[in-house]
Amino acid sequence: MTRARRLGLVMLAAGLCLGPLAALAQTQIYDARTKKWVNYDKKKARQYYARNNQLPEAFRRQVVTFRTAEKPGTIIIDGNQHFLYLVQPGGQAIRYGIGVGREGFGWAGIVRVGRTAEWPTWTPPPEMVARDPNAAKWAAGMPGGPDNPLGARALYLYEGDADTIYRIHGTVEPWTIGLDVSSGCIRMNNDDVTDLHSRVEVGAKVIVLMQGAALYKGV
Amino acid sequence: MRSKRWLLAAGTGLAFLGGCQSPPKPEEMARTSLQTAPADLQLICANAAAGTAQVDSSKVLPTSSRQLDAASYSVDLDAGGRKFNCIVDSNGSVKSVQPIA
Numbered sequence: 001m002t003r004a005r006r007l008g009l010v011m012l013a014a015g016l017c018l019g020p021l022a023a024l025a026q027t028q029i030y031d032a033r034t035k036k037w038v039n040y041d042k043k044k045a046r047q048y049y050a051r052n053n054q055l056p057e058a059f060r061r062q063v064v065t066f067r068t069a070e071k072p073g074t075i076i077i078d079g080n081q082h083f084l085y086l087v088q089p090g091g092q093a094i095r096y097g098i099g100v101g102r103e104g105f106g107w108a109g110i111v112r113v114g115r116t117a118e119w120p121t122w123t124p125p126p127e128m129v130a131r132d133p134n135a136a137k138w139a140a141g142m143p144g145g146p147d148n149p150l151g152a153r154a155l156y157l158y159e160g161d162a163d164t165i166y167r168i169h170g171t172v173e174p175w176t177i178g179l180d181v182s183s184g185c186i187r188m189n190n191d192d193v194t195d196l197h198s199r200v201e202v203g204a205k206v207i208v209l210m211q212g213a214a215l216y217k218g219v
Numbered sequence: 220m221r222s223k224r225w226l227l228a229a230g231t232g233l234a235f236l237g238g239c240q241s242p243p244k245p246e247e248m249a250r251t252s253l254q255t256a257p258a259d260l261q262l263i264c265a266n267a268a269a270g271t272a273q274v275d276s277s278k279v280l281p282t283s284s285r286q287l288d289a290a291s292y293s294v295d296l297d298a299g300g301r302k303f304n305c306i307v308d309s310n311g312s313v314k315s316v317q318p319i320a
Contacts, residue, residue, distance in 0.1 A: 030248035037250070058249030067259045067311045069266050069276075078258040080251055085258060093259075095246075110277055178249060207262070211255055211283045219280045219297065 027082065027178050029056045042179060049175035059097025059178045061192050066093035073201060075113070075168075077186060079106055079210035082178045084168070084186065086199060096196065097177040098168075099187040100210070107166065107184055108210040109217030113202050114158025119144025120169065147172060152190040153197040157206055159218045166217075168206075169193060184215075256284035256292035256307070264294040264305035267313040272298035295319070 027040040029048075038044070040056070048056060059082065066085055070076065076085040076093070079100040085093040100106060122142045124135040142148055151170015156163060167185050171177075174189040181187070186208075188196065208217070242248075255261075261281035269276035284294040287306070291314065294305045302319040 026252040028250050028252070030243055032242060032248075035242060040249070056249055057245040058247065062246055064246065068262050070262065076258050076262065078255075080253045080255045081258070082249070082251070083258070097249075108280060108282070110280060205277075207280075209255075209258055209261055209281055211253060213282075216280070216297075219278055219299075 026180070029058065029178075040178060042176070042181070045175045045177075045179060055097055055174070055177050055189070061094065061096050061195065063088070063092055064095045065091060066095075067091055068093075070205070070207070073199075073204050075196075075200065075204060075206040077206065077208045077210075079108070079186075079208060079213075084188065084196070086196060094195075094199075096188055096192045099171070099176045099179050099181045101182050101184040101214075102180045104214050105182065105184045106180070106210040106213050107215040107217060108208050108213035109159070109215075109219055111157045111159050111164055111166075111206045111208065111218045113155050113200055113204045113206060114161075114163060115156045115202060116197055116200070117144075117154045117156070118197070119148065119152060120150045120154040122148050122150045151187075151193060153193045155193075155197065155200065157217075164217050168196070254286045256281075256286065256294055257309075260284075260292055260307045260309070260311060261294050263311050263313060264307050264316070265296055267307075267316050268296045268298050268303045268305055271316045271318075272301055272303060274299040274301075 028037045029040045031038050068087060070087050072087050072089050074087045082098050084096045084098045087093050121144055124138055128135045129139045149172055154167045154169040157166045158164060169185060169187060170190040170193040171187040177189055261284055265279040265281055266276055269279045278299040280297050282295050282297050284292055287293050291306060291308045294307060296303045296305060303316055304319050305316045306314040308314060
């Protein structure tokens, strides 16, 4: 792959993953105090996170029962319910909360982890550079670090040997977990993506389930 | 007066029923308005459809699902371009796999 083509792919991926946040949130959480299900949108999510300094319990990392013939190490993403499962032996999985593509940006398919990176570089797409002076200063790439929008780790999803330009990555906006916010990338909080990265091997199968997907990959 | 008493009794009954409803487990205290089948049940159906369609399971993908009743789900699948419907119960037992015409 030429350097120009690789740079083009990186910019396209950055644009897809970090597009404007215009979520049509359909998520609800159970309010134990009022004993009612309440809508959980960007505003409420931010308030909840500011108040509790953590996500609602359902979106925190936990081991759950998961009946499957898929082998341990396989990643299953349930985009509609905002969960990522890492299959474990013995009919179990580690479940993580995720943020996914907003309406029209959801995708489904069967892909694989092509490569991974610690504290990945983020390169804003040209249209973001043109309209946002903060992004413009990173036109040549923002080095990895705590302020980098890709967060602590990135798992690059491939279809065969081709980069799908979708990633599983960390975030600087942890309150967006549980919402439809991205332009197709799967976002996790930094602790979770670091934990996932430590457990996953390059080549691992990734099954993405998303009812109403706008795009299919690998099938 | 009589209808007011009836309304009061009905309201009290509903409040009592509401109060008796047990809350979801902490790990289940999030949902979306889309009542899709749990991911593991969707994949159990994909595995069953791969056998019926005689295609590699890596080419079978659930495309939509819905809850039929308290104990069963319907899952639509694409198996290498052919469409199937699968009924699975909440214990993971596949009840049927049928091609969709």
